[in-house]
Amino acid sequence: MAETYEAWLKQMEAQSRAKQNDFMNDIANKLKRPRVTEAPKHPFRGAPDFWKAYELTEEERVERFTANFKAASGFVERLSDMEAAKRFIADKAAELSAHYMIRQNQPELNEMALEQALPDAKVSVWNSDSEEHWKARAAEADFGIVIADHAAAYTGSVTVLSSKDKGRSVSLLPTVLFVVIPLERLKTRLGEILLGFDEAGREQLPAGIHFISGPSRSSDIENALTIGVHGPGVVYALIVG
Known part of the structure; x- marks a missing residue:
């Protein structure tokens, strides 16, 4: 039985x-060019040296991060220290x-108090609290507050990693998100x-790597831009330092 089944698999593979x-020959004929049978060479890998x-x-x-983040409908504030960040969030x-x-x-x-x-x-x-339903609590929150692990000026993106103490729901589910970016983490x-x-x-690698470039934006339905469908509708990037 095993030999018969193995032979059948080989037959099906050959037919496939x-x-x-x-199918590929038909495409090549319609394009009026020879069939490519070998993978093209890639002499360069990754970003160029320059x-x-x-x-x-x-x-x-x-300046670049601020311009790019604002262009994606986000808000940016430059603050002197964590105390100033605390006052901004409180206000x-x-x-x-x-x-x-x-x-x-x-x-x-924690130190921000x-x-x-x-x-x-x-x-x-x-x-x-191990007994708490934290996803539900995040969904109910008016504000979510996270600290950025990294940020990139050229793309206006913030990187937030997830772990047991840094649930992705904190940046995903609240109505308004505040991302605190220590200046030394801005690349x-x-x-x-x-x-x-x-x-x-x-x-x-962490459990999750999340890139945030402003509030949630979606144009899936009739190409109409909608803010806040898949995440916070308002995002503040607080650059501290």
Whole structure:
């Protein structure tokens, strides 16, 4: 039985390959050019050397990131320190009547002590209670607050990694998102960020790597742009430093 089944599989594979060959030959004939049977050579891999050497100054990075992030309907604020970032978020909470917030469980955000600046609001810390349904809490939140692991000026993108203390729902589900970007984490090119993931190796990659370039934007239906369908409709990038 095994030999019969194996022979049948080989027969089916041969028939499939013959059909595939006829299909590709038909395309080549219609294009009126020879059939390509070997993979083309790729003498260059990755970004060219001149692009790898491209580097903006600190202020140029801030200016480029700001322009690109705003072009994607995001908001950018340059703040002197984490205390100023805390005041900015607290002021926005008062302005927008935000009463429930959720933030990542990260040392930088712990030190910010946002809870003290918002005595009338509830600030939850992701995964701080094993009995809590954290996805539901994130979906209910007015504000989500995360700290950027990286940011790229040339594309106006923020990189946020996920882990048990940095749930992706914090940046995905709340109505308004605040991304705190320490100035030293703002790079010129996206390739500088991606290189680190390559060098780390597959086993060291985080649970999720998320690139945020402004609020959620979708034009799936009749090519009509809609903001906030698949994520926060308002995103603030707070560059600190």
